Amino acid sequence: MFTGIIQGLGTLLEKKPSGGGMTFGLEADFLLTDPEEGESIAVNGVCLTARNINGSRFTVDVSPESLARTGLGRLRAGDRVNLERALRLSDRLGGHLVSGHVDAQGRVEQRRPAGDFTLFTFSLDQGLTRYIIEKGSIAINGISLTVNRCERDRFSVSIIPHTLAVTTLGTLQEGDLVNIEVDMIGKYVEKMLAGQSAAGLPGRINPAFLAEHGFL
Structure with missing residues (x-):
């Protein structure tokens, strides 16, 4: 981990x-x-x-x-x-939980300056973008980042100068492919809900419940 x-x-x-x-x-x-x-x-x-x-x-x-x-x-x-x-149990969790199991590759669609920051827009298969939420976490080439905006088949992140300087993000150009791992929590929640539905169990945890409490 x-x-x-x-x-x-x-x-x-x-x-x-x-x-x-x-x-x-x-x-x-x-x-x-x-x-x-x-x-x-x-x-x-x-x-x-x-x-x-x-x-x-x-x-x-x-x-x-x-x-x-x-x-x-x-x-x-x-x-x-x-x-x-790998993370030790005593370490600070400065980013988010990343398994190191890449889901797919995304493509750099746009790179542009935004003041002192750099805004990247990536495209990704729609089957995975459902796990991406605004202000949620995502790992790009192993880097924990916060999602600015997300749409049907793309999302954007804002990179601070330090991250651009000390990682390979600084060399990325439009058209480049990157390794993407979406937040694993969303995938677990989806599977739990699917299993609950298949078993015919009403349960309290359902899409309406998650939406009401701000998870969706």
């Missing part, structure tokens, strides 16, 4: 095919203190298992599923990525 608060950037040193997937060699711009072989680390928002950890360098294996669902396969040697080590 992660928070979406990026700890630093990494550089892809090498990539090679491995058992239908790929193996990446990465170097972080910070030391992996107290390393644990097999620990989880989010690379551009994708939860991967780190091995051969040596100082700031480590190796990860990327499965065929991760290559198909995310943009990791398009990375080239020298590319920069966002890195976050």
Whole structure:
């Protein structure tokens, strides 16, 4: 589990095919203190298992599923990525609960300045935008962000200068693809309601109840 608060950037040193997937060699711009072989680390928002950890360098294996669902396969040697080590139970939850399981890729439709900030608009499959709400949380390339506005097939976020400077968001251009993980709470609520309905149970928790109390 992660928070979406990026700890630093990494550089892809090498990539090679491995058992239908790929193996990446990465170097972080910070030391992996107290390393644990097999620990989880989010690379551009994708939860991967780190091995051969040596100082700031480590190796990860990327499965065929991760290559198909995310943009990791398009990375080239020298590319920069966002890195976050797994959350400890004693850590501050500065962003929101991020699983590192990317739902889909979105596209940068617009990037424009807004005073000292930068406003990004992303398009996303309509099947996922139903989980996005204004002022809710979303993870883009592993970064926890707050949704400004959301429409049928797109949403926008406002990026502060600090986030633009210390993550890969600063290099994003219109047309680029990004890894997106929607807020998992909405998906759990939807499944619970669907199961309740299928079982023929009236229950107190239903769409009307959620709307009345500001959840929808």
